[in-house]
Amino acid sequence: MAELANEPCLAIEGLTKRFGGFYALNDLTMAVAQGAIHAVIGPNGAGKTTFFNLITGVLTADTGRIVFEGRLLDEARPSRRTVRGIARTFQNIRLFPQLTVLETVMIGEHCRYYPSILKGLRDLLYRPFGEAEDERVMRGNALELLEFLGLADQRDQKASDLPYGDQRKLEMARALATRPRLLLLDEPAAGLNPHETEHLDEVITRIRDRGVTIILVEHDMGLVMGISDRITVLNFGTRIADGNPREIQDDPAVIEAYLGEDEAP
Amino acid sequence: MFDGLLDGYTRSILIFAGINVVAAYSFYVPFKTGQVSLGQAGFMAVGAYTAAIMTQKFGLPFWAGFLVGGFIAGIVGVVVGFPALRIKGIYLLLLTLGFSEIVQVIALSWDYVGGAQGFRQIAFNRYTLDYLVVLIPLLIWFFARLERSSLGRAMDSIHQDETAAEVMGIDVVRTKLFAFGLGAMIAGFAGALYAHHATFMDSSTFNIMMGVEILMFVVVGGGSTYWGPLLGALFLTLLPEFLRTLREWLELVPVSWMNFFPANRVYDFLHEFLDFENAKRLIVYGIILIVMMILRPDGMLTRDQLRRFSLPRLGRRHG
Structure with missing residues (x-):
């Protein structure tokens, strides 16, 4: 079991998804540590939702592989992946x-x-x-x-x-009821008022404390910086930065992607 | 059963109403997973012809033909269900419509089952009503259990959001196939009963209008609860009988009340209108459908209504 603790919960290698000539995700490689809250951020159209859809099997990758808990995630259908231990919520609520x-x-x-x-x-x-x-x-x-x-x-x-x-x-x-070991939260703060958002980071932390690894896609930077153990930044389908919140905040590439070249310090 | 109680006419009405109830449940099962089928008449035809072949060509007793008919219809249902998995809404309607049409063409051109002459002199089954009296409560029991079970809830969730259900780990493919096959099997049972009660059928017996009528039973009765198909099928099948009775009452009104201007016209119109035959029945169905879609798009009975009636039980279940 000691080995398992070092092993990433989710390892993504060279993941690529094209829609026609457009690369929604281009050769993405990243690892999500066991028991972490790992945020994936980026401007609109950076490929975050595609990333979720590839992990849950709603879409199929063109190339690359996803390894979940040391085993290749090769189940084709989303329901099989849920049974394997991956659950998600939806950006536009789907109850x-x-x-x-x-x-x-x-x-x-x-x-x-x-x-x-x-x-x-x-x-x-x-x-x-x-x-x-x-x-x-x-x-x-x-x-x-x-x-x-x-x-x-x-x-x-x-x-x-x-x-x-x-x-x-x-x-x-509903997602937790499937007893996932990896939970994907797609913009959980979207549409919430500031009070509800404040409550949300506590909820997410408590879910992690139940032993669930969390990948969080979110635009609310206050929430992301407050609770994430690690952050991966995407832009135009490629990874432009990866690190803890402090490193990300100071990363020139990230600032440029978010604010544009002119305003970068 | 009921030999001494019912005259032949009432008996015949009840039998057709009962077969319609079974047919309505055959539509209800796939509908529970969000699949709208106009082809249930086609599955009834498969069951009817299979059962009649078993009893007339192979000399099997009716009960065996009945079971084989339902079984084969169920298998055909699963086969048709596979392409149906990939498509939704109006395209599924067209696919099931096409299936129904194909069955009709096969019945028309296959001389072994009578071809254009129709399948004649099918042995009359004296016990159709008895079969229905057992089968319908069995169906109601099954669907009542289903509605309160995890499997039934899973089917509801597929109806309401297929993608979300799949992502929550529900095997949408198998559940939908199962529902389609089970619905086809129930339709096959209805067809087998029909064939051995009517003793004659041809390619136009199980036509597309019949598929539309079956859909209407559930749409009018309400597709969100298992009582809906029963209510809808009984209501629409017995409606002509109610209206016929109304007409007889109308004739009891003394003529002297009616021989001045507006009253006589109204009387004549009603008298004419309540005289039921096939074409007019469809007009009335059409009117009912339009009124229902405006006033009660979810049908006469909905699950929410039934829930309100059974609050104490709900309280205990969760308590």
Whole structure:
């Protein structure tokens, strides 16, 4: 196990994705340490969302490889990668509008307790009435997660009826319900008010303390600089800097990318 | 069953209503995963012809033909479901429509099953109503269990956001295929029952209009809860009967009340309108559909309504 601790949670080697002639991601190499909060920042169009989509399998890379916990991440479908231990939230919230808060979190639990349809059918048919044992366990787990994120009181509300900030938290709860070892947060502070953002860094830190490695894509620099252990800066699909928050803040290439050449000191 | 209780006419109405209920559930299953199929009549045809071949050509008893018919329809459903996985919305409608059309053309040109002459003299199954009385509660029980189970929730989530469901680890491909196959199998059962009750069918029996009607059962009844298909199929199938009864009541009104200007026109119009035959039924269906889409786009019954009625139980479940 000592070996595992030194091994990066996620290692990315030469990852490239083209859309026509446009390189959304160009030969990206980086490593995410076990148990870290690793931020990926960059101006709009830098390739951050493509990066997430490649890791979760929503898109397929043209070249390059992704190694997760020492093993090649070669599952093609996003659902298989989630089962491997990678979960994500969405930049534009994608909840299931008709499900309640509790049901939404139980969707995240589904892949662990019902890996096959047959298992689902068996639970349905063997016990003609009442609730399957796994359902009860799932409900308990889901409630525990809702309490962890402070949403337990809203458990019977419809997901679409929640205020925006709570919807973001619910997305995190749903992602955590899959018991990921790597969690990708896509702009969790987008659309939140300053008070909610302040609360957010505490939430993210507590998720990390549960033993989840976090990759964070975010525009809110206050949040990024405050909680990140390491930051990778992308611009036009290439990595222009990599380091801890202090190093990044002083990096001339980063300042140039963000502020433009003229204003660089 | 019910031999002494029901006259032949009522019996026949109930049987067709029951077959429509089963057909409505066949649409409901794929719909639960967001797949809208206009081809359920095509799967009914597969089940009907397969069952009739089993009973008429191979001399099997009806129950065997019924099971084989449903099974083969389910397999065809999975095969059709594969290309259906990749497409959504209007394109899926067109694919299932095309499938239904292909089945009709095969039935028309395959002489073994009667071709243009139709499949004649299929052995009459005396127990159609008994099959329905067992099958429909079984379906309701299954879908009630499904709605409260993790598998059912997973299907709902696919309906609501397929990408998000996939990213949450739900095997969207297999779940959708399963739903499509199960729906086709249920349609096959409905078709087998139909063939051995009507005793005759040809290529136009299971036509596209039938597929549209099946879709309407669920759209009108409500697709978000398992009671919706039952309610919609019963309502739309029995509606002509209600209207026929209304007409009979209308005839009880004394003529002397009606022989002045506005009343006689209104009377004549209603009397004419309530006289039901096929073309007019479709007009009424059309009107109902338009009114429903404006007033209750989610159908007559929705899950939210049912939830409101069962709050105490919900409280205990979570307590």
